[in-house]
Amino acid sequence: MSDLLNGRQFVRQSPRGELACLEIRHPLFSASLLLQGAQLIEFTPNQGGEHAGNWLWLSEDAAYQRGTSVRGGIPVCWPWFGNAAMNPAAVQAFIAGAGSAPAHGFARARDWALAEVYEDADEVVLTLSLTDCRHPQWQANLSVEAEFRFTASSLSVVLTTSNDGATPVTFSQALHTYFPTSDITATRVAGFDGARYLETLEGWEAREQHGDILFTGETDRIYFGEDSLSLITPQHSTELSSQGSHSAVVWNPWIEKSKRLSQFADDAYQRMFCVETANAADDAVTLAAGESHSLSLQLTRT
Template sequence: MVDRPNKPSALSSTPGLNPQAQVSISHGSSRVTAVLPTGQSVEVHLYGATVLSWKDSRGQEQLWLSETTKLDGSKAIRGGIPLVFPVFGPSPPDHPATAQLPQHGFARTSRWEFLGKSTSESSEVFQSSRGQSSAEVATADLSVKLDFGLSSGNLEPEVRKLWPHAFGLIYSVTLGCNSLSTSLVVTNEDDKPFDFQVLFHTYFGISDINKTEIAGLDKAEYLDKTEGYAAKTQSANVSFTRETDRVYTPVGGPREPVSIVESGKKRFDVVRDNLGDVVVWNPWQDKAAGMADFGPDDGYKKMVCVEAGSVRGWQVLEPGDAFECAQTIVPQ
């Protein structure tokens, strides 16, 4: 990788024990792939630090990626887990600080640095083998964390003019045998405060949107973007019969899981850390057909976005302070 000045430092890591995860860099140093000894894998594109793929031990893909999305750095990637920062959607007209930025900000369209990997194992390996050898337990509890960095000094000059704040971002993608976690640390390196929004725009792969529901949002207030941001309250699970684009504030708090349910059975739990909002999105037939980077046209039947974020208001970060947030996805 090319070393650049002013890049953020990697987060502290925990030295791993054997067996080790395998990490490789490919596609002209634009993608980082990690594979656990048990077969789970994750692939991250340095354009946007976008997670492209997350597979279980059987090689089954958990995310949805558009067949027609660009992967050459010319346009934001449609699918996987794009990172939204410092503004969600188009900038509100009454918020001049982000008024000139493109939709969803610049994090998903900037070239990030790969800062390195670290591995860890559960302390269970030192406490009890439960009838297994230490090697077996260690393999079962092994995880690998990939760190990526973006700073104001690494932004393209035209982007820096649109958002002239000194900042540092550390984005970590942690692959476990039974989970995938994404976390972000935002540091204000400026001499004045700035505000921002952040969101993990996760595209989940599903079998049939007509048989899919989102649980954990009952009684939650939400803004319906398909009806001019009308304020409503959810009753029962969320189901899909048309275009859905809603910003929820779950009543149970970030630690209460929001679940994707297919044919009455849970597929995924999403747990948030320091993120108060959840966006639920499916473009449905007409909108999907009108997006050139959404393919195939009927791909909306095989995906649903459940997006952990802080987007209904603005996080204000004082000089020298840091903001941390995360989501953990657990297949069921």
């Protein structure tokens, strides 16, 4: 990795607790990317007004410990999303002992390697690859890399999975993005009006969304259909566009669950929400031998 960073103007590596972090300090923006989990924890354009500050929520109680995903930013959930035992049968077929498998897969607790660096006066692009895609409970031969592109006005992440085996593989995944807000009760997600969703808190019941998504209690839903959303908080509106995804998870733990979460203050639910760009539930991806799939998100602000 040192060779890739030699002579770079805007990218350096530094420790963040027990973890290695790539620090991007560009005249137009700054960002922080943990090598563990390929987890972006900060993106801050260097402009004032309503656009100032980290576009991602990061817990005040975040712990930078080896083998533990940091609470906030964009954790990478791969090669299965959520509780392995609640995944479609086609995904569970590749997980030995789904009932005991770690939630959200194993990629978020593994070290990734810096594979490529590009920087110029307008942008920085970093590509990370997961060099060890094996796990005792994962019975498939997939590989994965993540590309992060930063500019003065946008952030994009592309997660590309390839089937290096000889038979088809089905997997699920998500870019588990945490967003900040000053008031969760004055926050809404627009773009899913009329969309089908699964209410996971009520027996995974299929329902239809009417109007914008509001936060009035614990929220954990899988939505299907839209690829362009507006995330509206008292401070600003963030536009989220995705490709390679027909599902999104909207999440907030609310009062009681917040008390049980690690790296999470009891009142932190008031200041955050998640909209996760995903291939979840019946949006899981099947790759034939030799095929690749890219899941991507782009964030801009208006």
